[in-house]
Amino acid sequence: MNVASEQHVHPLGTHRVIDPPGAMPQSAWKVDNTPVAFENEILCDVEVLNIDSASFKQIADACGGDEAKIEEHVLGIVRERGKQHNPVTGSGGMFIGYVSSIGERIRERMDLKPGDRIASLVSLTLTPLHIEAITRIDVATGRIWIRGKAILFESGLWAKLPADIDENVALAVLDVAGAPAQVQRLCKPGQTVVVIGADGKSGLLSCAQAKARVGPEGVVIGVAPSKATPSARVLEEGGFVDHFVVADARNALELSETVAAVAPELADITINCVNVPNTELGSILCTKQDGIVYFFSMSTSFTAAALGAEGVGKDITMIVGNGYAKGHADTALQTLRDNPRIHQYFDEKYANKG
Numbered sequence: 001m002n003v004a005s006e007q008h009v010h011p012l013g014t015h016r017v018i019d020p021p022g023a024m025p026q027s028a029w030k031v032d033n034t035p036v037a038f039e040n041e042i043l044c045d046v047e048v049l050n051i052d053s054a055s056f057k058q059i060a061d062a063c064g065g066d067e068a069k070i071e072e073h074v075l076g077i078v079r080e081r082g083k084q085h086n087p088v089t090g091s092g093g094m095f096i097g098y099v100s101s102i103g104e105r106i107r108e109r110m111d112l113k114p115g116d117r118i119a120s121l122v123s124l125t126l127t128p129l130h131i132e133a134i135t136r137i138d139v140a141t142g143r144i145w146i147r148g149k150a151i152l153f154e155s156g157l158w159a160k161l162p163a164d165i166d167e168n169v170a171l172a173v174l175d176v177a178g179a180p181a182q183v184q185r186l187c188k189p190g191q192t193v194v195v196i197g198a199d200g201k202s203g204l205l206s207c208a209q210a211k212a213r214v215g216p217e218g219v220v221i222g223v224a225p226s227k228a229t230p231s232a233r234v235l236e237e238g239g240f241v242d243h244f245v246v247a248d249a250r251n252a253l254e255l256s257e258t259v260a261a262v263a264p265e266l267a268d269i270t271i272n273c274v275n276v277p278n279t280e281l282g283s284i285l286c287t288k289q290d291g292i293v294y295f296f297s298m299s300t301s302f303t304a305a306a307l308g309a310e311g312v313g314k315d316i317t318m319i320v321g322n323g324y325a326k327g328h329a330d331t332a333l334q335t336l337r338d339n340p341r342i343h344q345y346f347d348e349k350y351a352n353k354g
Helices: 053-062 067-081 167-174 178-186 201-214 230-237 252-262 280-285 302-311 328-338 340-350
Strands: 017-019 041-051 093-102 117-120 129-138 143-153 158-160 192-196 219-224 243-246 267-272 287-295 317-320
Touching: 041 053, 041 167, 053 067, 067 129, 093 143, 093 167, 117 167, 167 201, 167 328, 167 340, 178 201, 178 267, 178 287, 178 328, 192 201, 201 219, 201 230, 201 267, 201 328, 201 340, 219 230, 219 252, 230 243, 230 340, 243 252, 252 280, 267 280, 280 287, 280 302, 287 302, 302 317, 328 340
Parallel strands: 192 219, 192 267, 219 243, 267 287, 287 317
Antiparallel strands: 041 093, 041 143, 093 117, 117 158, 129 143
């Protein structure tokens, strides 16, 4: 059944919702993924899906890391829901592709034309997606190459891929663009900032932005499970953290005590970039009274965060990790350009994978 053909199209894509009626596309269980652009939509030929870290880890763990099982799992989600919306984590990812066609209503006001290569900047959890075939899976990076099509709504965000950055690297950066942009807004000179999950994509870019913002009088503390990873070495050798501490973010007391050993007054701002659950209380305990916790992680339980802060008597501001901030794509890509050591790491890990 083609839902959109029976009712007026809406800028936010509600005409694509099948179940439940009246829901928004992101919260809907199922959307119409018919691969045809209506008058206010953009149809894209999709080449690569970048599944968000929390979602891909959950899928890979559930499938024992087996690529064939991961493929069937992802195909099953899209068949059932019309979009890549992980029912366990509630998160999705983004895509790279070519513009195939643009609806008549929006064609003249879009700085796009068929053939343009773009990355989506809205979550796959609200993006109608039709997969013809999965051609490759990279378990190490959470990327999935496909033959398929996706719909971007009139309100949807996208970015043309930059000429000076490898497209696979750009995809990896744009997938977490909200983090460095929000860190840039939040951090101020002289502050102490803790970045939990500092060794991941969002963590690396957040550390770079935090260090630039707090300046020489401030302190950036990176937290990760190990110092032995290439990304951990980038953080230390590149001077993106003043202290690198090893701790399990799920162990709230261990984490907070380890951070307190190098920052007795705790953090003015804590940035949570992990891809595992149960790290809310640890983030809260690392933060001083009247401080801020920014939960960028899609593994966050906001119930656990709210009740956890209440339970330990912390009067802090907790911010939902909105993946969108004005200018976030430009900020994230410029963060990469401004930090050659991180750029080199992203090139080594993500470039030339297709």
